Amino acid sequence: MHSPIPPHRYFPYLTWTDIEAMPDREHVVIVQPMGAIEQHGPHLPLVVDSAICTTVLGEALTQLDAAIPVYSLPPLYYGKSNEHWHFPGTITLSADTLLRVIHDVAESIYRAGFRKLVLLNAHGGQPQVLEIAARDLHLAHADLMVFPLFVWAVPNCAGDLLTPKEMELGIHAGDAETSLMLSILPDQVRIEQAKAEFPQNLPTDSWLTMEGALPFAWVTRDLSASGVLGDPTVATLEKGDQLLESLASGWVTALTDIYRFRQPKPERAAAIGDSPQ
Template structure:
């Protein structure tokens, strides 16, 4: 189904327009938007890593919320600003302008429907600035709109106790962290027999 990792009861598009119109206190209902990318992640991971992780983290978080907390997810933006990976087949990228306008138009649609809180769960390191720009722009347009871009890997976690010092210092892409999360979310897409260690030079 289109909701993927999002619990059906927490997926806004599964409601009719009349049910959405009748939601109580929409201004204090949090809408969750996963944002990711389609780009190379080495030979052992699929190009969908950033989108899978952002959607998976959002879905698992929503599943843990008490029913009394009003929060719904909307479909993820799976294409991101990935022009740094243009030379790798499989990378599908938007320009920064296109991504910015996409986020703004989604936010405007939510605002028209009465929602005032949008949490973006971002899984791609190449676009936080674009999401921040969209948040500032919506704040200028509508003083009562709150948009928060949040990175999936910037939440309290215990991952560092499982990572080597070299991995913590030098890993930049498709490393142990992303591989571990993908093994939890979509193990059928992980091919560890093709994994290679490829750290950048010390800088």
């Protein structure tokens, strides 16, 4: 049940007495992998985001220093995917439901004595929900540190492997995700059905973009008839292997940083009348 998470890092394999006896629980890092079950064109399965998130995390946990206590919760396979719901097979939670699920998971983790929770997400349609959840949870518990993080956000080799057009517009089922799936779940990739499709009629001579500083709201059928945004026809296993290796390496560093992280606190302001030292 743990794969691809290493069994000794899989939270559900612990007993309650293991957790009760765990030293320094406030510094132990708990990771909630988060993905989606949603369309990824005619050539990729619905599980892409969940598979990428969990596999990258599993590879990172395999490489992580054994002295650093990090445990993975079971993946949360469903996410907020309503931008894809015009394509059959997509299963979506509402933003409210996802917020409530994250809240209840975090409250359970907090009650068990843990104080560091990573929301590790691979689905581009829900980072804002995770950020809202993280801020609200930290407001509810000042000593709870919540990290709403995107699996692609660590330094990686995508820029060396993908074209500039793909880096800008290939945001769904394109070269990067298809290459990774060739590395992770090759038997589930129907590469013969892959087709390239990029958004048409985007604003020109405008600051407005699909994503970035000045985005406009869109759903996938506004931009793509196939559900693909990018060029999966140039995907290769070799690129997928390199992407997986570089992402995992980045998360080894990031998880180490999170373990070492301490909540910042301002210095006490000098009271009126305090004498200078």
